């Protein structure tokens with residue numbers, strides 16, 4: 339291949355394609371099979387054009403060099419699909435809100451452990467972790483109403499009433515998605531699935547857009563994490579990893595589920611996307627479902 343700089347897009351040869359597929363797979367777990375090869379080629383051509391390079395091999399050498407780390411991150415960013423929305427998969431979120439949070443809060447209350455740790459793995463532009471934060475805030479205020487803690491109630495009421503502490507970690511491999519998530523500014527179109535009571539409580543209108551209020555923003559912490567690596571955030575009560583695994587092949591999915599198992603506290607929960615399932619991939623989780631919403635609960639191992 340050598341015509342990328344001239345405006346015509348030469349096809350990658352099979353061996354070039356294989357090299358690129360392997361590199362991307364090793365770096366981030368995304369697997370581009372023959373059905374998605376045209377997407378890989380298209381994004382490669384865009385990067386070549388932006389870098390003003392016309393030789394695949396020169397570009398590949400750059401990618402695998404020490405100096406090419408930044409370019410490799412940019413290429414991976416061009417390959418990710420960042421589609422997301424607030425309150426995505428309503429049935430599953432109802433299960434999270436009504437069953438999972440109830441169970442966790444009751445268990446924690448009994449153990450006098452007032453901390454909740456959750457992780458949105460592959461958070462894209464932030465709609466998922468902010469949705470989690472809104473639902474946790476709701477569940478907590480209801481829980482505290484039924485189980486008064488004896489702490490003085492201050493005004494304005496904090497989003498997370500003491501003695502409770504909530505940490506929601508939101509991570510992604512895409513720096514541009516993380517920047518947008520951190521900025522927390524959403525258009526009317528993005529907000530179409532957010533009802534008015536949530537808009538009023540958790541967003542400020544800034545011109546034509548909606549800005550996440552500080553109180554909600556403070557519940558979420560954004561960070562870069564590549565799910566392909568071994569060292570992932572530990573001691574979570576809940577992990578959301580929705581619509582991410584579907585881009586991985588079966589071997590990588592198995593490895594990731596095993597890592598998630600180790601990243602969860604005993605009896606913790608894993609929520610995957612509507613088109614994803616743990617079926618046939620692990621026996622370390624039980625599937626739970628209500629109506630049409632599904633989630634997985636880690637089977638505790640006796641120590």
Ligand SMILES: C[S@@+](CC[C@H](N)C(=O)[O-])C[C@H]1O[C@@H](n2cnc3c(N)ncnc32)[C@H](O)[C@@H]1O
Nearest residue numbers: 366418419422460462510511512564565580581
């Ligand atoms: C389709 S979005 C899903 C967003 C959100 N979880 C949802 O369901 O609405 C997939 C996200 O996974 C991220 N991703 C893909 N591979 C990843 C990896 N190896 N490590 C971390 N994030 C990854 C992408 O950057 C993208 O933002």
